Amino acid sequence: MPLAPDPRAPTDRGETGAVCPASDVPEYRLLELVHAVHKALAQREEAPGGAWTEETVASLRRGTVLGRAIPKEPGGLAFASEDGALAFGHLHVEPGPEAGRRGALLLAALLGAAAPAVRQMSVGCTGLSPEEEATLPQLLPSALSVSAFERLHLVRALRPGEPPPSPSWPPTVTPRRIAEVPLETVVALDVRAFQGSVDERLLGPDPERHRRILTEVVRGRLGRFLPEASWALADTASGQLVGASLSTELSPRRTLLVDFMIDPAFRGRGLGGNLLDSTLRSLHALGYEAVTLWVSAENTPARRLYARHGFAPFESSRIFLWERRSGSA
Numbered sequence: 001m002p003l004a005p006d007p008r009a010p011t012d013r014g015e016t017g018a019v020c021p022a023s024d025v026p027e028y029r030l031l032e033l034v035h036a037v038h039k040a041l042a043q044r045e046e047a048p049g050g051a052w053t054e055e056t057v058a059s060l061r062r063g064t065v066l067g068r069a070i071p072k073e074p075g076g077l078a079f080a081s082e083d084g085a086l087a088f089g090h091l092h093v094e095p096g097p098e099a100g101r102r103g104a105l106l107l108a109a110l111l112g113a114a115a116p117a118v119r120q121m122s123v124g125c126t127g128l129s130p131e132e133e134a135t136l137p138q139l140l141p142s143a144l145s146v147s148a149f150e151r152l153h154l155v156r157a158l159r160p161g162e163p164p165p166s167p168s169w170p171p172t173v174t175p176r177r178i179a180e181v182p183l184e185t186v187v188a189l190d191v192r193a194f195q196g197s198v199d200e201r202l203l204g205p206d207p208e209r210h211r212r213i214l215t216e217v218v219r220g221r222l223g224r225f226l227p228e229a230s231w232a233l234a235d236t237a238s239g240q241l242v243g244a245s246l247s248t249e250l251s252p253r254r255t256l257l258v259d260f261m262i263d264p265a266f267r268g269r270g271l272g273g274n275l276l277d278s279t280l281r282s283l284h285a286l287g288y289e290a291v292t293l294w295v296s297a298e299n300t301p302a303r304r305l306y307a308r309h310g311f312a313p314f315e316s317s318r319i320f321l322w323e324r325r326s327g328s329a
Contacts (some may be wrong), residue, residue, distance in 0.1 A: 019109040022060040022067025022079060031057050033069060033077040037092040040126035044153060044315060045250050045292050048221050068109040070102055076127065078106040085119040086204050091320070093127035100132040104139035111144055111322050122202045123320045133318045145325055148318045149198055150297035154311040158284045158291060164309070166281065167274035171236060175278060178230035178244060183218070186232070187211045189241045193261035198296045202319060214246070217258050223248035226255065229282035233275055235266070242266040245279045250292070255283050257293040260302075267301075276309050 022030060034056050041047040059065035060079060066087070067079035074096030080089025089110060093103040107123060114121060125133055137146045158164075169175060178186070190210045194200040203209060218225050226247040233243035242263040248256050257279065262272045283291050293311070295302050 019068050019070055019105050021063070021113075022069045022077065023063045025069045025071045027057070027061065029071050030060060030069070030077075033071075033075070033092070033094075034060070036094065037077060037090060037126060040092060044126075044317065045254070045256060046222075046294070049223060050221060052221075066110065066113055066115075068106055068113060070106060074099070074102070076102050076106050078110040078123070080110060080114070080121055080123065082115055082118050083209065085117060086206075086209075087114060087118045087121040089121060089123040091123050091125045091127075093125075093132075095127065099128055100136055100139060103128055103132065103136050107136070107146075107320065108140055108144060111146075114324075119324045120204075121322045123322070125318055125320065130316060137320065143325075144322060146320050146322045148320050149202070151294050151317050151319060152297050152303070152313050153292065153294055153315045153317070154306055155290055155292045155314045156280070156306075156309065156311045158280065158289055163284045164277050164280040167277040169274060170269070172269075173242065173271060174234045174236050175275075176232045176234055177227065178232045178246065179227040181232045181234075181241060181244070183211070183214060185241045186244055187214060189244055189261055189263060190214065190259065192263055195264060198298055202321060214259070217246055217248065220248070222258055223250050223256055226283075226286070229255070229279060229286060231275060231278050231282070233262075233271060243271050243275045245275055247279060247283060247291070249288075253289040255288045255291045257291055260293070272305050273309065276305065280309065 034053050038047055038053050056065065060067040065079050065081055067077065069075065069077045074094040076093040078089060078091045080087045091103060091107055093099045093106070111121060128136065133148070137148055140146055187207055187210050191205060191207050194203065216222065226249055229247040231245050232241055234240065235242050243266070244259070244261050245257065246259040248258050250256050260276070262275070280291065293306070295306065297316070
C-alpha cells in the first residue's frame with residue numbers, strides 16, 4: 001500500500017527561498033508564519049486577541065488581505081489591509097542569515113503589489129534587531145520612498161501599598177468614567193488629539209478609521225477592556241470632552257494604556273498629569289503590578305509626561321511609512 005502524501009512535503013509552489021504571494025504558500029507553513037507574527041507581538045505586549053491567527057491565515061489564503069512570503073526557512077511574511085488610499089501592514093522576518101535582506105525583499109514586494117489607489121502604507125515590524133530595522137530602508141530600491149518612525153515601549157511598576165498620587169482636579173474640568181461617554185464623542189477627541197502628530201500621518205484623519213480602532217479596543221481586541229480604569233475629562237462650562245484614557249488587561253498582572261489623549265486646546269494646564277494619575281490609581285486599586293504603553297519617539301511632550309510619572313523605556317520598534325510618488329507605477 002502506498003504511503004499517504006506527507007502534508008509537509010515540498011510542492012511546486014511556495015517552497016523556494018524566493019518571495020511569492022502568501023496565497024501560494026502551503027497552509028501548514030503559512031500558519032507557522034502567522035503564529036510567529038502573533039508570538040512576536042505577544043512578546044512585546046501588542047498581540048491582538050480572539051481568533052486573529054486563524055482569521056489572518058484565512059484572509060491571506062483567499063487573497064482578501066495582501067500578502068507576500070518567503071516560505072523557505074528561514075523566511076518571513078509581509079501583509080497589509082488596504083483601506084482606500086491608505087494601507088496598514090506588518091513585516092515579520094524569521095531569525096537567521098541575511099535577515100535584513102529578507103526583510104527588504106518582502107517589504108519591497110508588498111509595496112510593489114499595492115493597489116493603484118493606495119497612496120500610503122504603514123508597516124510595523126518584528127523579528128529584526130534594532131540595527132537591522134534602522135538599516136532596512138537603505139536596502140530597498142531607490143525608487144521606493146520609505147521613511148522610518150521609532151516607537152518606544154515604556155513600562156511603569158505599580159507597587160503594592162504605594163498608590164500613585166491622587167489627582168487635584170481644577171474646577172474647570174469634570175472627570176467621568178469613559179463608559180458614560182458616547183463613543184462618537186471619544187472618536188472626535190481622538191481625531192483632534194492626533195492633529196499635527198506623526199500618528200496622524202500614519203493613521204490619517206478619517207474619523208471612521210479612528211472609530212473602528214476604538215471599537216476594537218472596547219470589544220477586547222487588544223486585551224480585555226477595563227472601563228473601570230478608563231477615564232474621560234469634560235470641560236465643566238461647555239461639557240465638551242477634553243481628555244480620555246483607555247486601558248486594557250494584558251494578563252492578570254499587566255495592563256496596557258492603549259490610548260491617552262488631551263485636546264490640543266486644553267494642553268499645558270496639568271490635565272494630562274491628573275488624567276494619568278487617575279488611570280494609574282485605578283489600575284493600582286484593581287491589583288495590577290505594571291502598566292505599559294507605546295509612544296512615538298518624536299513625541300517629546302508625551303515622553304516627558306510619562307517619564308515624570310515613573311515610566312521607563314523597555315524596548316523600541318519602528319514603523320515604516322511608504323508614500324507613493326506622483327506618477328510612479
